[in-house]
Amino acid sequence: MIHHAQTRLAPDEVFDRAIAFFSSRVPLEAAFPEQRSPGHLVLRGQGGEEIAIAARVDEGVTRVRAATLMFDGTIRRFLVTLPTAEQPA
Numbered sequence: 001m002i003h004h005a006q007t008r009l010a011p012d013e014v015f016d017r018a019i020a021f022f023s024s025r026v027p028l029e030a031a032f033p034e035q036r037s038p039g040h041l042v043l044r045g046q047g048g049e050e051i052a053i054a055a056r057v058d059e060g061v062t063r064v065r066a067a068t069l070m071f072d073g074t075i076r077r078f079l080v081t082l083p084t085a086e087q088p089a
Contacts, residue, residue: 001072005064006085011055014064014082015041018053021078029074045071061085 007014015036022031022043031045043051049070055062064082066075 001068003066003072003075003079005066005079005082007062007064007082008060008085009062009082011039011057011062014055014062015053017082018043018051018078021081022051022074025074029071031071051075 009017018041019033022029022045025031028046031043031049031051033041034044034050035042039054039056041053041055043053045051047070049068051066051068051071053064053066055064057063062085064079066079068075
């Protein structure tokens with residue numbers, strides 16, 4: 001499933017927060033960095049499950065897109081922790 005969010009955080013801040021968030025989950029929901037570039041982050045979790053997160057700045061707003069098969073609930077919980085485009089970072 002693919003999830004979307006918008007935030008005022010820079011892409012690097014989104015990725016740093018994702019790493020901290022997913023690495024602190026209980027074992028069944030934990031995932032750890034596997035690949036990272038200025039525009040994407042791939043985390044690997046239980047059973048090799050992948051979480052792919054892309055972020056790019058567009059008109060002053062960072063658009064975040066996250067995809068996974070197994071971690072849908074955890075991704076939703078992560079995305080709501082990001083300050084929205086309307087909120088101060």
